[in-house]
Amino acid sequence: MTLVGPGLDDERRNALQAVHFNSAVAPDDIWSPLAHHVPELHGPVAAELARAVASAARKPRSTPIGVVLRGERGVGKTHLLGWLRQEARARGGWFFLLKLLDDRSFWAGAVHGAISGLNREGDQLGAMLDALAKATGHTDESRLRLRGTIPISREYLDELVDRVRELDPQVALECQDTLRALVLYRARGRPSEVGHRFLALEDGGIDEADRAEWGFHLRSRSAQLVLGDLSRIFALTGPVVMAVDQIDSVITQQPGSSGLVDRLADGLMRLREETRRTVLVVACLPRSWELLSEHAVNSAASRFAVLDLRTAMPSAGVAEAIVQRHLGALYAEEGFAPPHPTWPVARAAFGGAEVAHSTPRRLLQRVEEHVRWCLARDVEAELRDFADGPAEVAAPEVDAGGLAELDERFARACEAADVTSPLDPAREDELVPGLLSAALRCYAVEHGGDLVLDQPPGRKPALHARLRLTLDEASEDEVWWSFRAIAHGHSTAVLARLRSACLEAGVFGGTGKRRLVVLRGTPFSGGPQTARAVGELVAAGGEVLPLTPEDLRVFSALRELVGQAPAGLLAWLAARTPASRTPLLRRVLPPVGDAGSQAPQRPSAHDEPVWPEREYEEQACALPAPPPQHAPEPSWPERGWPAAEPSRLAGSLFDPESRWPATPAPVPTPTLIPAPAPTPSLIPASAPAPAPVVAPTSPPSADATITLGADATTARPFTLPLVLLRKHVAVFAGTGSGKTVLLRRLVEEAALHGVSSVLLDTNNDLARLGDAWPSPPEGWAPGDADRARRYLDGTDVVVWTPGRESGRPLVLDPLPDFGAVRGDPDEFRGAVDAAVAGLLPKLALSGRRLVHGRAVLTEALTAFAGRGGRDVADFVAFLHDLPEGASTMRDATRLAPELADGLHAAIITDPLFGGSGHRLDPGELLRPAPGARARVSVISCVGLPTDGQRQAFAHQLQQALFAWVRRNPAGDRPLGGLLVLDEAQTFAPSRGEVVSSASTRLLAAQARKYGLGVVFATQAPKGLHNSVTGNTATQFFGRLNASAQVQTAVELAAARGGRVDDVSRLGAGRFYGATEGTGFTKLRLPMCLSHHPQGALTEGEVLARARA
Structure with missing residues (x-):
């Protein structure tokens, strides 16, 4: 029975919404990390698989016996393959998931699956090439080129083949073309296309010019030989597992076809014979293996060991562990602590008789049914018996106010959507999967049926999304709807993408249960090969359709709502059915309520692809033209500003005032969006309005967070707790990466929470932090217009110009306030050492005099500070007449007056060392003006x-700030202030000591205790002192260019368990980000809130802002 409790609160509702409908594991789920493996479920079988991999690891030239995982649907075959993948990688081996998709392309499908896996699971291809290069004695630079981190050239390919010849002459001789193709495929740009064409296009292969340029012997190679090459090449560096997990669905497509079974059996047996050091694992239903065994030649089937997976649940404890680990992994992602580990399933439920006869899949499906039931009724209820159906409690009426609020949020998100970037060939693999995933997930919710969405694809995917519907669980008969955007203009690249998409979608099975939709906004080229490929696609049940602006707006808005998971989202989706009403999904997928009753409708073999200029020629909103095919990657900003006025959305799908249906029902075709109007400026052309008075704000709460962009694939916001900024931030990124935008946005978001910042501006690109945009920029996220107003209205931006009297000169005391640290012996000694490091460069000492002078200065300053002194002029007088006992050095009385004279001379000659200017209490840098939330002090280095000079000033600044925060700690506030050091390697270099080294390291180690966070930004991570890097809890990696810096970045990320291998290929505004307790996420950053044009300010412009 199900006990119904009170309504769900926000925290528990959000946690249950994270329990997605994924109990039916798809083959691509094999590549996802296993956070819910239960060893006791199939322990003996797992042990046999581990022994097979270990044997292959010990015997490099062996041909291991094959393994069959035989079991009914839902017992965990695919899950066990995912565990096997992790086991193989943990033993230094490799894993391929072969795709046997139809009866006419066994070898092509197998190669396609292998190639698809090269870039999955932490980049197997790059890791293998690196291991092979290391095993063959390549230099660090060669290793970086071979794994695609920096550009490759022919000479490095030739060198690799020569070195592999020393390792294994036969492999080098017979597999060298495939080896060359693998290296090129891992590279960037056109070489990658060449590699892909050789590996994937059996017919035609590569151009003759490419063959000669890269040293291939032949233009193409048969798929069967390519697959054998892959096994032998990867086996040079470790054991290989090749898994097959779709035989049942292939057989089901053509029941009773003995020819199909013969071809599959022959292919599997030959595959096992032609691979080296490779464990071939076939997962299938008992009936499928029986058919294959009957059709295998002679005793070939005996070369496979059959491992049976039992259907019955071993025990109640195993069942409980399965549910607990599945729910626990999802709850952990949401930061939710459940009332007990299996909530909302009572522990008593696992003792029922139904559990003993349930497969893991059925168990999880029942849990998901219960979760959906709770969410639909917004009640908290525990499932107490798996045999019972949900309690029949009428669902509450839909709250009109809640629907209206979500209608408005949806409309705003549609308005702000970027409808151009997803059509860019360079960005379709990055953007389209997330958009389609959100739309199809919402479509599945709107239908309430048993639809399953594949996991998001990896790098260089064959498909961008796939939706599955199970027709018969016993035979694993399924209907697939697959989607692939192809905007590229080069005919050879288009052919390779079309071929891979057709293979992955399985459209050539001839049953009508596999449908592929190719998304393209312009006609394909008129070449004969392309025309033939498109004709075959259409004849096999595929379509070519455009992604209209309306589709893109709705998909983008749904992605945002799914990421935010607001209360009432499921009810809103069921009531409004926004995904089902889009032009694309309305044409391709069954209408609401019919998903389970029909397979995809096959278009006629003579149907023409539908092009936008034909079907949509009457629309006012034309499909944007794709950018030039070989144009350089656009510099930041990239994302478009919303293009439609709210008033122009009237009557369309996005109009919040339109009448939505109260219940799911078919609706008339919505009006498409008219042509976008010019975006109105945020700042009127007339005289500016009086500045508003900003009400005083309370300090940020202890759990306050800031958002810095979003996951580039899922659009989930990347949030940082303010308190974590105490533990410092490192930004490793080069020119053109968007580093300055990231720094500015970080400062701006902190200011919105009332946190002040001090920035050392070395390049004149931070002094505009108080400037408003003349018009809304590209790259702003929804709501940024309002955030920009609040930031500018509530932030006091001051530009300081030390060394320039004509601006706002700034002088800091050369000595810190020792009184703030006198009570802590360690910090007091650290402050003295840092002060001495700042004074020594003024004295021109060397050799023995430097050693003795440092000792005298240290002891004298210790005595001076211990007596309450802090002014440098007083310290000069103290040295001139050094008190007895102030130093234990024998020559102290002789050296001290010389030191005093040197410091006195520095005071006279160096305006920054006790000279003219505003001698500042460092707290003034962080203290906002009356009426402001925060102050941003930009210290220009003009x-x-x-x-x-910069090192000396930074040293004084850091001493002063540390002493000040020591006296004025943040206390219970999450963050007291930020110090931003651009070009941080200048102030704390990895080699040698400069005047600011000690104070920089002191801040990195100690400032967090008092609430001061430091942001260290550099384009030379190799040049930054490792103690600084090691003290940063949050790290961002943007595009780097120099090979030495790229290698250092890769190593730094690896030390935190992450991979940033493509850091040299990141676009502007793209970063990998990680903070305490999280892994690295590829992020897309929004534009900063303050004006940031391309050029830096001139010295005169900086001085003018300083005087303002």
């Missing part, structure tokens, strides 16, 4: 032209 008056500090040399590194030495």
Whole structure:
């Protein structure tokens, strides 16, 4: 029975909404990390698989016996393959998931599956090439080129083949073309296309010019030989597992076809014979293996060991562990602590008789049914018996106010959607999967049926999304709807993508249960090969359709709502059916309520692809033309500003005032969006309005967070707790990466929470932090217009110009306030050492005099500070007449007056060392003006032209700030302030000591205790001191160019368990980000809130802002 409790609160509702409908594991789920493996479920079988991999690891030239995982649907065959993948990788091996998709392309499908897996699971191809290069003695630079981190050239391919010849002459001789193709496929740009064409296009292969340029012997190679090459090449560096998990669905497509079974059996047996050091694992239903065994030649089937997976649940404890680990992994992602580990399933439910006869899949399906039941009725209820259906409690009426609020949010998100970037060939693999995934997930919710969405694809995917519907669980008969966007203009690249998509979608089975939709906004080229490929696609049940602006707006808005998971989202989707009403899904998928009753409708073999200029020629909103095919990657910003006015959405799908249906029902075709109007400027052309008075704000709460962009694939916001900024931030990124935008946005978001910042501006690109955009920029996220107003209205931006009297000169005391640290012996000694490091460069000491002078200065300053002194002029006088006992050095009385004279001379000659200007209490840098939330102090280096001057000033600044925060700690506030150091390697270099080294390391180690966070930004991670890097809890990696810096970034990320291998290929505004307790996520950052044009300010413009 189900006990119904009170309504769900927001926290528990959000947690249950994270329990997605994924109990039917699809083959691509094999590549996902296993957070819910239960060893006791199939322990003996797992042990046999582990022994097979271990044997292959010990015997490099062996041909291991094959393995068959035989079991009914839902017992965990695919899950066990996912475990096997992790086991193989843990033993230094490799894993391929072969795709046997139809009866006419066994070898092509197998190669396609292998190639698809090269870029999955942490980049197997790059890891293998690196291991092979290391085993054959390549230099660090060669290794970086071979794994695609920096550009490759012919000479490195030739060198690799020569070195592999020393390792295994036969492999080098017979497999060298495939080896060359693998290296090129891992590279960037056109070489990658060449590699892909050789590996994937058996007919035609590569051009003759490419063959000669890259040293191939032949233009193409048969799929059967390519697959054998892959096994032998990867086996040079570890054991290989090749798994097959779709035989049942292939057989089901053509029941009773003995020819099909013969071909599958022959292919599997030959595959096992032609691979090296490779464990072939076939997962299938008992009936499928029986058919294959009957049709295998002679005793070939005996070369496979059959491992049976039992259907019955071993025990109640195993059943409980399965549910607990599945729910626990999802709850952990949401930061939710459930009332007990299996909530909302009572522990008593696992003792029922129904559990003993349930497969893991059925168990999870029942849990998901219960979760959906709770969410639909917004009640908290525990499932107490798996044999019972949900309690019959009428669902509450839909709250009109809640629907209206979500209608408005949806409309705003549609308005702000970017309808151009997803059509860019360079970005379709990044953007389209997330858009389609959100739309199809919402479509599945709107239908309430048993639809399953494949996991998001990896790098260089064959498909961008796939939706599955199970027709018969016993035979694993399924209907597939597959989607692939192809915007590329080069005919050879288009052919390779079409071929891979057709193979992955399985459209050539001839049953009508596999449908592929190719999304393209312009006609294909008129070449004969392309025309033939498109004709075959259409004849096999495929279609070519455009992604209209309306589709893109709705998909983008749904992605945003799914990421935010607001209360009432499921009820809103059921009532409004926004995904089902889009032009694309309305044409391709069954209408609401019919998904389970029909397979995809096959278009006629003579149907023409539908092009936008034909079907949509009457629309006012034309499909944007794709950018030039070989144009350089656009610089930041990239994302478009919303293009439609709210008033122009009237009557369309996005109009919040339109009448939505109260219940799911078919609706008339919505009006498409008219042509976008010019975006109105946020700042009127007339005289500016009086500045508003900003009401005083309370300090940020202890759990306050800031958002810095979103996951580039899922659009989930990347949030940072303010308190984690105490533990410092590192930004590793080069020119053109968007580093300055990231730094500015970080400062702006902190200011919105009332946190002040001090920035050392070395490149004149931060002094505009107080400037408003003249018009809304590209790249702003929804709501950024309002955030920009609040930031500018509530932030006091001051530009300081040390060394420039004509601006706002700034002088800091050369000595810190020792009184703040006098009570802590360790910090007091650290402050003295840092002060001495700042004074020594003024004294021109060397050799023995430097050693003795440092000792005298240290002891004298310790005595001076211990007596309450802090002014440098007083310290000069103290040295001139050094008190007895102030130093234990024998020559102290002789050296001290010389040191005093040197410091006195520095005061006279160096305006920054006790000279003229505003001698500042460092707290003034962080203290906002009356009425402001926060202050942003930008310290320009226009008056500090040399590194030495900048290091000296930074040293004084860091000493002063540390002493000030020591006296004024943040207390219970999450963050007291931020210090931003751009070009941080200048102030704490990895080699040698400069005047600012000690104070920078002191801040990195100690400032967090008092609430001061430091942001260290550099384009040379190799040049930054490792103690600084090691003290940063949050790290961002943007595009880097120099090979040495790229290698350092890869190593730094690996030390945190992450991979940033493509860091040299990231676009502007793309970063990998990670913070305490999270892994690295590829992020897309929004534009900053303050004006950031391309060029830096001139010195005159900086001085003018300083005087303002």
